[in-house]
Amino acid sequence: MMTQHTKEEAILQVSNVALTYDRPILRDINFCIRNIVRPGFSQGQVVTLIGRSGIGKTQLFKILSGLQQPTSGQVTIHDNQPVKAGDMGVIFQNYYLFEWRTVHQSLLLAAKKNKALAGKEKQTIDEYAEQFHLTEHLGLYPNQLSGGQRQRVSIMQQLLKGSNFILLDEPFSGLDVCMLDKAVELLLQVSLSDDLKTLIIVSHDIETSVAISDTVFILGTEPGMAGATIKKEIDLIDRDLAWQKGIKQEKRFLETIEEIKGYL
Ligand SMILES: Nc1ncnc2c1ncn2[C@@H]1O[C@H](COP(=O)(O)OP(=O)(O)OP(=O)(O)O)[C@@H](O)[C@H]1O
Ligand SMILES: [Mg+2]
Numbered sequence: 001m002m003t004q005h006t007k008e009e010a011i012l013q014v015s016n017v018a019l020t021y022d023r024p025i026l027r028d029i030n031f032c033i034r035n036i037v038r039p040g041f042s043q044g045q046v047v048t049l050i051g052r053s054g055i056g057k058t059q060l061f062k063i064l065s066g067l068q069q070p071t072s073g074q075v076t077i078h079d080n081q082p083v084k085a086g087d088m089g090v091i092f093q094n095y096y097l098f099e100w101r102t103v104h105q106s107l108l109l110a111a112k113k114n115k116a117l118a119g120k121e122k123q124t125i126d127e128y129a130e131q132f133h134l135t136e137h138l139g140l141y142p143n144q145l146s147g148g149q150r151q152r153v154s155i156m157q158q159l160l161k162g163s164n165f166i167l168l169d170e171p172f173s174g175l176d177v178c179m180l181d182k183a184v185e186l187l188l189q190v191s192l193s194d195d196l197k198t199l200i201i202v203s204h205d206i207e208t209s210v211a212i213s214d215t216v217f218i219l220g221t222e223p224g225m226a227g228a229t230i231k232k233e234i235d236l237i238d239r240d241l242a243w244q245k246g247i248k249q250e251k252r253f254l255e256t257i258e259e260i261k262g263y264l
Helices: 057-064 103-112 121-131 147-161 177-191 206-211 251-263
Strands: 006-020 024-037 045-050 072-077 089-091 165-169 198-202 215-220 229-235
Touching (some): 024 229, 045 057, 045 177, 057 165, 057 198, 089 147, 103 147, 147 177, 177 198, 229 251
Parallel strands (some): 045 198, 045 215
Antiparallel strands (some): 006 024, 006 072
């Protein structure tokens, strides 16, 4: 039986986005992310963008985050405002951190950007650090951290800034099995923290990203057309594949994975 929910207002709308360099990279990109409301739950959105290497995922990622202007078309968030740089928390693949600042200094800087935290920045950092198993690492510099710790600091930094949108480019690459489970748990925890929280994940790891998503968009090319577009949207809630632990072992999950691979 399908989990009870409603899809309400649009929280991110991509309209006719195209990107051309010396040749078309992206064309006719249209999609919408709606606020999913589940009675009795605070549940955000988790959206995955899948596509072959070199297809244009990172370019679309930059356009969605407002860090790059498309050649035409637009991306709008709340109240039809065009997205601008800084509106979204962006987590790049390499977990860029300020190498010359301690973890705590970086986190404090992020927290100070969030007006909602005024006066309780340090307390909030301590709470998050506990949750993210970073309490003992607050005084360290980034080069004294492991890859997984860097990733958690990076996610925490974006959370403290308070943005409802968090974009992650290849968040699962380079993690061992144990860290992978931790990263997944952490992302789910983030998506459950507020019903407007929206995670947009760009990933090669189809199984892991689909297992935590409610919607999948497949970016690919079509015969006779230059540039990539959204070839398919898969609503995982409709298929009863969203919000369920242990879904990776289910036959219908594996069938959906095979179907996605067929579009790549
Ligand atoms: N500044 C640029 N000028 C011209 N072409 C570019 C530029 N930046 C990226 N491209 C091209 O855009 C295409 C899409 O690149 P993008 O990095 O978005 O791929 P991707 O889907 O993220 O790949 P991967 O999975 O390997 O990260 C590539 O063919 C790349 O050569
Ligand atoms: Mg990329």
